[in-house]
Amino acid sequence: MYYSKSIDSKEIFDKLKVSKGKSSDNKEKENEIKQYKKYQGKYHTIYLNLSSNFILVIDEWDYIITNKKFTDKERYNYIDFLKYLIKDSFFIAFVYMTGITAIAKELSRSTLNCFKEYTMLNDKKYYKYFGFTEEEVHELCSKNKNLTFENLRRWYNGYKSCNGKKIFNTWSVVRALNSNIIENYWSPNSNEMKEIINYDIVSFNEEILELINGNTIEIQLENYGVEDILNELEDNEHVKEILYSKMVTFGYLTYYNGKIFIPNEN
Template identity: 40%
Template structure:
């Protein structure tokens, strides 16, 4: 924070600064050292949302240059995100990797954050697991999410904060009051997380039962 303030704020050599990242910039207060930024986030932005990923038109243009993959395959695997204005957005990294490899699969790399999701599933925190099972079955969750998860704010405490974090990190898609798993790529990640959770629970249950059997 201090580094960015000293680098950018009130410096004569700075006319304009553009910063991009997964999480919004942390603010300590309304008088924060970096209070001069306008934030454009996926959950609420209506001006630049189409630039947060590949639009459908851009994906179609890319497919026209690649004869090995059909647009329908990319749509199934990497579509599903919607901006606040309802514009369809595709996961850009996964689309590029699929076109490079001529093959659609899960190219998701955010394994650390998925570990946090697995924790919510294991303990069914705030009934998150129940909702995820419904979404894996193809249902949408009716929920209002107004506040966005921010960097450095600590661990999410409410269901809305947890889902906001999962939206910001790209695990879920949210539009017009409905939450869902956006595409096949993320569906596979959630299915794997559920399977791992069931295996872990089975091992734990077995360890609890074994001493009783020995007696």
């Protein structure tokens, strides 16, 4: 828009109305939810007409849960939406969801209890699909011929499955091979790490320094689940364990055989 002094601005702006209602963002969110519910009815209709079940693929299913721009109410509404969409829907054959946050614990038993979860902490069947295996990276290096396996191993390896198999960070390996440069391709939310370190818990910061110095810490961890986020870490009795679980979930640490440690240079 261009402004000219020759134009009477009062004449322009007097015609505009200032909204005192909800912002357009909120209205857009409400409209999206209405559309989702509307589409659910269409799924049902298509099934009745074609007798074909749906397979739903939901990538980063936990984005709304982990992203702080969403309110607690919106997160709970999202969980209810998933329940409404998925649970006991006869027109859905199965649902495949990926994410870094486990449904887990009470939430899975009460709301979304129809899922089988596979994580690096306890799965021996699909562990090799959580990242590149050493064999796969060897093959990639043989094709690339510019980067050595040892350099990729030092920077991007170190994550371990429950059976001890080493897993590479796929995002970093792909970017390094494409650019032929070994460097830090890590792109998490730095505020998450700041919030974790700033927790005033006895011995926690000292243990973080131990990890930075290359040492390991013995601890028994559980999956960092959705309810841990929704409850805002209110249970102080297990806060440290929850924080370490969160760091493992987001990839800052790896966990194997009852010990946590920093996996690599990245």
